[in-house]
Amino acid sequence: MDHPVAAPAPRGLLPSPLQELQDDRFTARGLRLWLKRDDLIDPELPGNKWRKLKYNLADARAAGHRTLLTFGGAYSNHIRATAAAGARYGFATIGVIRGDELADRPLNDSLRFAADRGMRxxxxxxxxxxRRAEPEYLAGLAEELGEFFAIPEGGSNPAAVRGCAELPAEIDVPYAAIAVACGTGGTLAGLAAGLPEGREALGFAVLKGDFLTADVAELQRRTYGAATGNWRVETGFHCGGYARSTPELHEFTAxxxxxxxxxVDEVYVGKMLYGLTELAGQGAFAPGTGIVAVKTG
Structure with a gap:
């Protein structure tokens, strides 16, 4: 949908800075590497969280909603960000958390942060x-909890895709590839849609499985009517699955x-940089290639 209500402004750096890294694992192969510091956009809404929420907030406001409801696991950064955005911009927030066994346990740091920002x-x-995406399930939640504006798990929907599609316009260096960590695929879908001709987006899956290719294509179809052909998902660097690590990944991030x-964290950005470095070492990029890696958090 169009956005008649302007998205609120963040409290950090936008456009986020580009930082060129001198790293011999890349320079020895004739490659240039920049880090897009989206983690500096906002202290409580960093990186892709800001870009994915900004138009969702505008849409919720335009439709007259006062409550945001979203979904996530116990350590979800999206839950944290939605709670922070609601507290800052005047929305009540509800977080539907996976795992009813967690209700009887002390809140971890992420859920305590969300609760402290007023999230139910x-x-x-x-x-x-x-069943979180089923209309019948959402209708039942509305009957139980009251009316709300629903934002999907990870924030990935057409509004989020459009927000992420704005990132490439901020890049003014000679690059051919842009890389990002992928959980639900919204950031990759937007980045690829916003790329100038001749560039490619690489998404590094942080979960096991090969479902993201279909999910990203579907997000692009829902947003723009068709999927673009300028992206791919790398599935070989999840290091065991979501929030899992390996000694090699731990050594790399240190x-x-x-x-x-x-x-860099070992859940998202560390895996993307680890995979990117491994691909560079395998000769996956031609000498002279410029690469932008997005630090989403």
Whole structure:
């Protein structure tokens, strides 16, 4: 939909800075590597969280909604960001959390953050959670909890895709490829749609399985009517699945911080950079290629 209500402004750096990294694993092969510091966009709504929520917030406001409802696991950064956005911009928030067994446990840091920002946490069993996209299930939640503006798990919907599609216009360096970590695929769908001709987007899956290719294509079809052909999903660097790690990944992220003074997480960005470095070492990029890696959080 169009956005008659302007999206609110973040409290950090926008456009986010581009930082060229001097890394011999790339420079020795004639490659240039930039880090797009989307983590600096906003301290509570960093990176793709800001880009994915901005038009959802505008759409909710335009439709007269006062409550946002969304879905996530116990450690979801999207849950945190939605709670922060609601508190800042005047929305009540509800987080539907996967795992009813968590209701009887102390809140972890992520859920405590959300609760402290006023989010109502609703714990559901995993069978119910799998129905989160079904209209009948959403209607039942509305009867139980009151009317709300629904934002899907991870924030990935056409409004989010349009927000992420704005990122490439901020890049003013000579690059041929842009890389991003992928959970639900919304960021990759938007990045690819916003790329100038001749560029390619690489998504590094952080979960097991090969479902993201279909999900990203469907998000592009829902947003623009057709999928673009300028992206692909790399599925070989999930390191065991969501929030899983390996000694190799742990060693890589520690070394990256020592080399560049930039901390990276092992859930999303670390896996993307690890995969990108492995591909560079395998000769996947022609000498002279410029690569932008998006630090989403």
């Amino acid at each position: 946490l609703v714990f559901v069993d995993r069978t119910a959670y799998r 070394d990256f911080e020592a080399r560049h003074g930039i901390a």
